Amino acid sequence: MESGSHHATSDERADAGRVAAGPARGLVCRGCGAEYPLVAQHACFECFGPLEVSYDPAALARVTRADIEAGPHNIWRYAPLLPAGQDPAGRITLDPGLTPLVAATGLAAELGIHAPLWVKDDSANPTHSFKDRVVSVALTAARGLGFTRFACASTGNLANSVAAHAARAGVPSIVFIPADLEPGKVITTAVYGGDLVAIDGSYDDVNRLCGELVETDEFEDTAFVNVNVRPYYAEGSKTLGYEVAEQLGWRIPAQVVVPMASGELLTKIDKAFSELVEIGLATAPDGGWTVFGAQSTGCNPIATALHAGTDTVTPVRPTGIAKSLNIGDPAAGLYALEAVRRTGGWMDHADDDEIRAGIRLLARTTGVFAETAGGVTVAVLRKLVESGRLDPTRETVVYNTGEGLKTIDAVAGQVGPSHRVKASLRAVRDAGLLG
Amino acid sequence: MESGSHHATSDERADAGRVAAGPARGLVCRGCGAEYPLVAQHACFECFGPLEVSYDPAALARVTRADIEAGPHNIWRYAPLLPAGQDPAGRITLDPGLTPLVAATGLAAELGIHAPLWVKDDSANPTHSFKDRVVSVALTAARGLGFTRFACASTGNLANSVAAHAARAGVPSIVFIPADLEPGKVITTAVYGGDLVAIDGSYDDVNRLCGELVETDEFEDTAFVNVNVRPYYAEGSKTLGYEVAEQLGWRIPAQVVVPMASGELLTKIDKAFSELVEIGLATAPDGGWTVFGAQSTGCNPIATALHAGTDTVTPVRPTGIAKSLNIGDPAAGLYALEAVRRTGGWMDHADDDEIRAGIRLLARTTGVFAETAGGVTVAVLRKLVESGRLDPTRETVVYNTGEGLKTIDAVAGQVGPSHRVKASLRAVRDAGLLG
Numbered sequence: 114m115e116s117g118s119h120h121a122t123s124d125e126r127a128d129a130g131r132v133a134a135g136p137a138r139g140l141v142c143r144g145c146g147a148e149y150p151l152v153a154q155h156a157c158f159e160c161f162g163p164l165e166v167s168y169d170p171a172a173l174a175r176v177t178r179a180d181i182e183a184g185p186h187n188i189w190r191y192a193p194l195l196p197a198g199q200d201p202a203g204r205i206t207l208d209p210g211l212t213p214l215v216a217a218t219g220l221a222a223e224l225g226i227h228a229p230l231w232v233k234d235d236s237a238n239p240t241h242s243f244k245d246r247v248v249s250v251a252l253t254a255a256r257g258l259g260f261t262r263f264a265c266a267s268t269g270n271l272a273n274s275v276a277a278h279a280a281r282a283g284v285p286s287i288v289f290i291p292a293d294l295e296p297g298k299v300i301t302t303a304v305y306g307g308d309l310v311a312i313d314g315s316y317d318d319v320n321r322l323c324g325e326l327v328e329t330d331e332f333e334d335t336a337f338v339n340v341n342v343r344p345y346y347a348e349g350s351k352t353l354g355y356e357v358a359e360q361l362g363w364r365i366p367a368q369v370v371v372p373m374a375s376g377e378l379l380t381k382i383d384k385a386f387s388e389l390v391e392i393g394l395a396t397a398p399d400g401g402w403t404v405f406g407a408q409s410t411g412c413n414p415i416a417t418a419l420h421a422g423t424d425t426v427t428p429v430r431p432t433g434i435a436k437s438l439n440i441g442d443p444a445a446g447l448y449a450l451e452a453v454r455r456t457g458g459w460m461d462h463a464d465d466d467e468i469r470a471g472i473r474l475l476a477r478t479t480g481v482f483a484e485t486a487g488g489v490t491v492a493v494l495r496k497l498v499e500s501g502r503l504d505p506t507r508e509t510v511v512y513n514t515g516e517g518l519k520t521i522d523a524v525a526g527q528v529g530p531s532h533r534v535k536a537s538l539r540a541v542r543d544a545g546l547l548g
Numbered sequence: 549m550e551s552g553s554h555h556a557t558s559d560e561r562a563d564a565g566r567v568a569a570g571p572a573r574g575l576v577c578r579g580c581g582a583e584y585p586l587v588a589q590h591a592c593f594e595c596f597g598p599l600e601v602s603y604d605p606a607a608l609a610r611v612t613r614a615d616i617e618a619g620p621h622n623i624w625r626y627a628p629l630l631p632a633g634q635d636p637a638g639r640i641t642l643d644p645g646l647t648p649l650v651a652a653t654g655l656a657a658e659l660g661i662h663a664p665l666w667v668k669d670d671s672a673n674p675t676h677s678f679k680d681r682v683v684s685v686a687l688t689a690a691r692g693l694g695f696t697r698f699a700c701a702s703t704g705n706l707a708n709s710v711a712a713h714a715a716r717a718g719v720p721s722i723v724f725i726p727a728d729l730e731p732g733k734v735i736t737t738a739v740y741g742g743d744l745v746a747i748d749g750s751y752d753d754v755n756r757l758c759g760e761l762v763e764t765d766e767f768e769d770t771a772f773v774n775v776n777v778r779p780y781y782a783e784g785s786k787t788l789g790y791e792v793a794e795q796l797g798w799r800i801p802a803q804v805v806v807p808m809a810s811g812e813l814l815t816k817i818d819k820a821f822s823e824l825v826e827i828g829l830a831t832a833p834d835g836g837w838t839v840f841g842a843q844s845t846g847c848n849p850i851a852t853a854l855h856a857g858t859d860t861v862t863p864v865r866p867t868g869i870a871k872s873l874n875i876g877d878p879a880a881g882l883y884a885l886e887a888v889r890r891t892g893g894w895m896d897h898a899d900d901d902e903i904r905a906g907i908r909l910l911a912r913t914t915g916v917f918a919e920t921a922g923g924v925t926v927a928v929l930r931k932l933v934e935s936g937r938l939d940p941t942r943e944t945v946v947y948n949t950g951e952g953l954k955t956i957d958a959v960a961g962q963v964g965p966s967h968r969v970k971a972s973l974r975a976v977r978d979a980g981l982l983g
Contacts, residue, residue: 186646207915208648213642213674277911277915277917278915280911280914281914296956296960297956301952301953303966304959306908308966309966309967310965313970313971319971322971322972325973329982331982477739480642480712480740482740518736518953524739525735529735530725530738531744533747534748536757538764547764
């Protein structure tokens with residue numbers, strides 16, 4: 114798909130100019146509203162606020178359900194609503210998306226939810242997390258912008274996805290991770306053969322370092338998916354909103370529970386719902402939808418700000434087993450607070466024991482084996498029902514963003530064979546397995 | 549989906565009689581041709597040969613491409629060609645199937661293959677192996693036959709799948725595994741909460757034990773997917789043939805390379821191709837298709853028989869890291885030999901080092917992280933090219949049947965971070981990462 118041998122210069126990238134057409138119009142600062150063209154830039158020159166992709170409303174309004182339904186069985190069916198990937202030949206992708214929306218009848222019964230409860234199971238993506246969505250969009254934009262090496266700062270899942278995408282496309286990659294990641298995520302990155310740099314420090318340290326590297330000459334040709342092409346990257350998360358709506362027959366669910374690391378996923382699901390309603394593709398529930406956020410107790414700066422009634426998200430040094438959510442200085446925390454407050458939602462957090470119980474509860478009742486982040490979300494769902502913050506009579510979707518096999522140590526000490534016996538009928542009988 | 553509280557008696561099961569309509573006509577002995585109705589039976593009363601589902605040719609001939617293409621995006625689009633699952637409400641399923649057919653351009657280049665090379669990546673199934681296909685068909689048949697508990701003898705992937713299916717359906721399960729399985733597969737079974745019995749012995753010991761258990765009164769209501777409902781179970785593998793043909797635009801590929809444990813998967817892919825051609829749904833390549841089988845050197849009784857030019861498959865005691873293929877007494881070995889000989893194919897085997905190299909080669913060139921069985925298949929593909937047994941100018945499909953995360957120890961000692969540095973620009977520079 115890509116030779117990997119040609120390195121574009123800055124000038125060539127400038128010539129390439131905007132990423133290929135589509136509905137995106139420019140980048141806009143979430144802080145001061147300053148506008149920029151569709152280039153590789155993530156912070157506002159005026160106020161240092163984060164940039165977001167803005168769209169041509171007329172282009173979005175032309176999209177029909179039929180257009181989408183005629184598309185491929187993956188995120189690219191939503192290309193008319195994304196900032197990259199309109200041309201199939203230009204995609205750098207493992208074709209993630211259209212993951213199962215699982216009816217969680219047994220889970221609803223255990224939690225006392227008397228309305229449809231669904232698990233959006235993104236462990237079904239190619240590298241088994243929702244990160245395949247954002248990486249496919251980011252790298253496709255990056256290719257359009259002329260970048261010839263792919264990189265990221267990662268808590269693990271992103272590393273897996275960037276390395277796998279680069280391997281498929283035949284493009285060099287360099288991935289930066291905290292040195293203490295789960296072995297499952299380290300090996301599942303290294304096996305793809307790109308450079309993998311373990312950093313002695315937290316994710317926030319890794320992220321800061323990548324922010325410095327991206328300014329160096331040596332990294333001029335390198336797209337850091339969550340740094341210099343972050344605005345495109347973030348838009349990939351919208352597909353987790355679009356898909357749920359389409360899978361429900363073009364209805365927005367009344368309530369969603371979303372895990373939070375940077376907080377970006379939550380804001381983009383909310384943004385996707387707003388877009389679909391605005392352009393008439395989906396109907397909102399009576400009274401609108403409500404967004405709930407889930408954090409790990411070991412890293413809960415956004416939930417803490419909500420509980421304190423402030424807009425100030427105070428960074429923390431993360432602890433706890435939910436490493437994929439361990440971002441102590443969450444870039445989109447403020448916007449997640451805004452979405453939750455605007456929709457009448459709430460945030461809560463779960464400690465390590467509750468996370469483990471959440472993983473087991475979800476597996477036992479739905480057959481979905483989630484990573485620790487999914488355990489967080491299910492544990493918080495339980496708390497939200499118990500505290501009355503979540504309405505058990507309204508339809509609810511809970512997002513599982515990753516795969517249990519990647520964080521298997523979380524439950525390894527808790528589950529195992531229920532019996533161990535010799536290979537004979539008598540031994541089985543003696544073990545009480547024959548009544 | 550299932551209350552799990554009602555236990556059908558033998559009489560009730562007899563009343564239920566055949567599994568619901570569909571194209572299946574009966575069970576037929578692969579040895580002597582004796583015929584039986586569609587009941588829970590896997591061996592011939594006459595000659596003890598294995599039973600296979602037979603179909604009404606007229607019913608199969610009525611199936612059109614349009615019927616299939618209008619179906620769901622999973623194995624059930626092929627329900628008109630399967631022995632169970634015609635009624636969606638009666639399915640016990642995680643909806644596996646329609647997994648990616650990945651263009652392996654980089655792998656082809658490395659191996660000197662000058663024709664399209666594809667990887668059929670079944671790690672994309674819900675529990676990340678092809679076993680979800682056979683379990684969905686077996687348990688759906690089992691439910692139709694009145695069974696109220698689900699069980700299996702497993703080398704790991706089957707255990708994961710049966711336990712997850714049972715959890716989703718709310719049906720009790722009891723799974724038997726060799727005690728020395730990979731931790732990834734043990735935990736990923738236990739987390740679903742059913743009974744999990746670790747047996748001190750090999751898979752073949754476990755399988756023999758289950759063959760005894762199924763005859764006991766206490767297990768009268770229990771469907772062992774690969775024992776008493778094995779004929780239905782085996783048919784689920786046909787979908788791996790149907791899908792490849794459909795994904796190639798209703799063409800049968802010229803060559804396929806398939807991993808072998810019992811040998812059944814290989815025979816069913818071949819059977820699927822034959823059916824599609826016979827009923828006019830797909831076209832065969834000029835000169836027909838050729839089937840290749842891949843085993844681990846630690847467990848290669850079928851390949852050994854082929855190389856010795858005999859029909860006698862002599863059981864072995866398996867060793868080596870490819871545990872999901874470690875069936876020393878392969879039930880369908882004879883039929884796998886027949887298919888490979890009839891189509892002009894070959895079998896080969898790969899040792900543990902070659903398996904590890906196969907996993908890494910596949911990951912690096914395609915972005916697909918396979919379990920050890922996939923490493924076997926890629927390593928054997930390489931050998932078949934080198935020995936000239938496989939024609940590098942003909943289109944080839946290689947089957948990856950499982951997920952690298954489940955056998956991560958296989959490569960854990962070989963891959964890891966390429967660099968480890970402090971979180972500073974200077975440290976990165978000192979490590980040589982800035983040119």
